[in-house]
Amino acid sequence: MVNKLEYRLRTYRDDDEAAIVELFKLGIGRPNIERASIEGWNWRYRLDPNFDPSLILVAEKDGKIIGCMTTTIRDLKIGSSLKVKAASGDIVVHPDYRRRDIATALIHKMLELQRRKGVIIAFGSAAPETYRRVWKPTIGAVSIPDDTTLYTKFLSCRPLKLLLPSINKTLKQDSRLARTNLTVVFHLNGAPPFTLLIHEGKIDIIERQISKPNVSIEGEFSLILSIIKGSRRRILTLLKALLTRKIKTRGVLRNTFKLYICFKALRAYSSGL
Amino acid sequence: MQASEYNVRTYRDGDEVEFIKLFNESYQHYAGVVSRTVDDWLWSCKLRPTVDSEGILVAEKNDEIVGYIVVGNLGEVYELCYNPAQNGWAIVSKLVERAIQHVVAKGGGRLILLAPSDDAIICGICKKFEFKESQLSDVSVTTLRVLNFPMLIKKIVDRKKREKIDFEDTFLIQLKDAPPGDNLITVDTRGGLFLVKRGEIDNPRIKICTDTRTLTSLIFGELSVVNAILSLRLWVRPFRKLPKVLKLLSLLLLRETWYVPRWSTP
Numbered sequence: 342m343v344n345k346l347e348y349r350l351r352t353y354r355d356d357d358e359a360a361i362v363e364l365f366k367l368g369i370g371r372p373n374i375e376r377a378s379i380e381g382w383n384w385r386y387r388l389d390p391n392f393d394p395s396l397i398l399v400a401e402k403d404g405k406i407i408g409c410m411t412t413t414i415r416d417l418k419i420g421s422s423l424k425v426k427a428a429s430g431d432i433v434v435h436p437d438y439r440r441r442d443i444a445t446a447l448i449h450k451m452l453e454l455q456r457r458k459g460v461i462i463a464f465g466s467a468a469p470e471t472y473r474r475v476w477k478p479t480i481g482a483v484s485i486p487d488d489t490t491l492y493t494k495f496l497s498c499r500p501l502k503l504l505l506p507s508i509n510k511t512l513k514q515d516s517r518l519a520r521t522n523l524t525v526v527f528h529l530n531g532a533p534p535f536t537l538l539i540h541e542g543k544i545d546i547i548e549r550q551i552s553k554p555n556v557s558i559e560g561e562f563s564l565i566l567s568i569i570k571g572s573r574r575r576i577l578t579l580l581k582a583l584l585t586r587k588i589k590t591r592g593v594l595r596n597t598f599k600l601y602i603c604f605k606a607l608r609a610y611s612s613g614l
Numbered sequence: 615m616q617a618s619e620y621n622v623r624t625y626r627d628g629d630e631v632e633f634i635k636l637f638n639e640s641y642q643h644y645a646g647v648v649s650r651t652v653d654d655w656l657w658s659c660k661l662r663p664t665v666d667s668e669g670i671l672v673a674e675k676n677d678e679i680v681g682y683i684v685v686g687n688l689g690e691v692y693e694l695c696y697n698p699a700q701n702g703w704a705i706v707s708k709l710v711e712r713a714i715q716h717v718v719a720k721g722g723g724r725l726i727l728l729a730p731s732d733d734a735i736i737c738g739i740c741k742k743f744e745f746k747e748s749q750l751s752d753v754s755v756t757t758l759r760v761l762n763f764p765m766l767i768k769k770i771v772d773r774k775k776r777e778k779i780d781f782e783d784t785f786l787i788q789l790k791d792a793p794p795g796d797n798l799i800t801v802d803t804r805g806g807l808f809l810v811k812r813g814e815i816d817n818p819r820i821k822i823c824t825d826t827r828t829l830t831s832l833i834f835g836e837l838s839v840v841n842a843i844l845s846l847r848l849w850v851r852p853f854r855k856l857p858k859v860l861k862l863l864s865l866l867l868l869r870e871t872w873y874v875p876r877w878s879t880p
Binding site: 375378380381384388389390415416417418419420421422423424425452455456459460461462463464465466467468469472476477480481482483484485486487488489490491492493494495496497498499530532561562 | 642644645646648649653657661663714717718723724726727728729730732737740743745746749750751754755756757759760761762765766773791825826827831834835836870871872873874875
């Protein structure tokens, strides 16, 4: 049985900045300069013409900040000539204090503050899973039909190239990978063509297609990346993609399975992509 | 008109006055966008830590600004606008090309761009440059919670005031999950007027019982009235007054397309 956690909610003070930034560094899957740096904090809040410190809440336990919710009020368009006062922002809870309803307490207190400020709508964006798990049950938020298209173009293999020394170290340590000789040409939608050369425990990348590769792969860059990054079910995802022709390969079938071993080698480093 | 008629240069102080005109004009038909002022633009683009002045590219024709793009050093396109009265295809094509060059020069590995799905020019250019296309809602959904229904209803009806109100009656909307004080809304349409207030009036003739999620979904077009009734999320008493309730909810329905450029509304 988990003991009831004692903490208090209070509004932001000027000397909270460093602690809040550290919390965002811990709490966000992939920290970025806009959320997880003092420079980002200063821009995101202090320089924002709509900054209102009374709309930043922290959860504090024994003088340590363990949760934070920030919001800003803006005039959001909800129709072609209809604007309403709306609030949006971020929330983060220290990983050691999650599943203790701290986020719920912050959200409910914030909604109360927003109501007092005359906010008509609280809005934001979330991953579909976070919406289903947090926002829908906690405050009864609704996901609205959104007609925004996301376009991505991969411009170079530079992020992958930067990881090569580390990948090569792994390849040498793995006896199966150290014996693999393979030339793979990737021709992926939304990415420039490139060739992966795997030779006796060393990987190299050439930013063009070479002739007569062992395997040639066509498909979506993001799908290949999701297979590399994927968890235990990535072999199933790869097989399904091959069967449904979302990924097309040319070459000897045996080499295609060698390719899976190569994906495995890339996986540990894929978070940098 | 040839693409060469358009010149692309980097940002100069003062360009923002034209930028916000283009931005507000480009996105005036969409819901989900925060209208720009000069201060908003300076903060959200020029002062943004990941944007430097070389990443703000301006398309000109005869010294007139006809488009601009704001691209961060990590490859995110924060804003892309063009003057629809000009050759949008040529303008956007030039701007995207220069944005790609900028990101490559900064060592970025990708360019990410958000666009309204019905903007044929931006979508067409992205296809031409072989961008990978996906729906933003697959990775990020826009969530919304109404905190003040009476005010929202009033604003919607004020905007639609030209529509004739031909369903005179008194309605009581009961929101069973709202806190006391916010759970009863009275709508009075007698005399061709439209009055809305918190709380209950004596003897309302039509009662609508629902919850905040359902009412929000009905207003923002996420749920149809028929589905709400069939799934027992909306009750009307007496049921024979349903046609009037349909008229009321139809008046409140917002039909605009939502375009939510996520990173410009933190």
